[in-house]
Amino acid sequence: NAGVTQTPKFQVLKTGQSMTLQCAQDMNHNSMYWYRQDPGMGLRLIYYSASEGTTDKGEVPNGYNVSRLNKREFSLRLESAAPSQTSVYFCASTSSTQGATEAFFGQGTRLTVV
Amino acid sequence: QKEVEQNSGPLSVPEGAIASLNCTYSDRGSQSFFWYRQYSGKSPELIMSIYSNGDKEDGRFTAQLNKASQYVSLLIRDSQPSDSATYLCAVKGTGRRALTFGSGTRLQVQP
Numbered sequence: 548n549a550g551v552t553q554t555p556k557f558q559v560l561k562t563g564q565s566m567t568l569q570c571a572q573d574m575n576h577n578s579m580y581w582y583r584q585d586p587g588m589g590l591r592l593i594y595y596s597a598s599e600g601t602t603d604k605g606e607v608p609n610g611y612n613v614s615r616l617n618k619r620e621f622s623l624r625l626e627s628a629a630p631s632q633t634s635v636y637f638c639a640s641t642s643s644t645q646g647a648t649e650a651f652f653g654q655g656t657r658l659t660v661v
Numbered sequence: 662q663k664e665v666e667q668n669s670g671p672l673s674v675p676e677g678a679i680a681s682l683n684c685t686y687s688d689r690g691s692q693s694f695f696w697y698r699q700y701s702g703k704s705p706e707l708i709m710s711i712y713s714n715g716d717k718e719d720g721r722f723t724a725q726l727n728k729a730s731q732y733v734s735l736l737i738r739d740s741q742p743s744d745s746a747t748y749l750c751a752v753k754g755t756g757r758r759a760l761t762f763g764s765g766t767r768l769q770v771q772p
Contacts, residue, residue, distance in 0.1 A: 589764035652704040
């Protein structure tokens, strides 16, 4: 089982460029999440999708958009990248629509905005 | 006050010792608690979940939960150098649909 797969693993963008981070899970999970991780700040929730067809803002949504394409896929888009968005991005999924069960993480995308 | 607080460390213990990692949370109604291990440059991986007061043991790992004190801990017995990593505490808060993470405690096990 692949679990949660993210692409790309590494990306360098220039300020103002756009890109989409892709995430897919093969565990038939209902909920999917995007987190960012910065040194000393742990994981912060950007957006989540409790079920197919729904998306909601998390703690740090500004500058990002998301699409829950189907039950398997949840993408994160940066429309105009800024240096403050330099971070490691993790996609995660859980079986519960209430987020009460353990989350499984993808391998992460290391993004640098110059 | 942060919703989930952890000492950033590093916590340094000798090989074979017990490592004790602590986490406090602010939402008294929280029901689900998780410990994740994250090696440098890797993604978090779940090592323990706990939902009710008391202790839960899995191999060398024991999670302890005290809801009255809003405190959850992770004990690692017979610590090994391979246990050296950052340990993240995660909490499912009241009405939340996602986990809230602490900033993690870095554990160093000295051979």
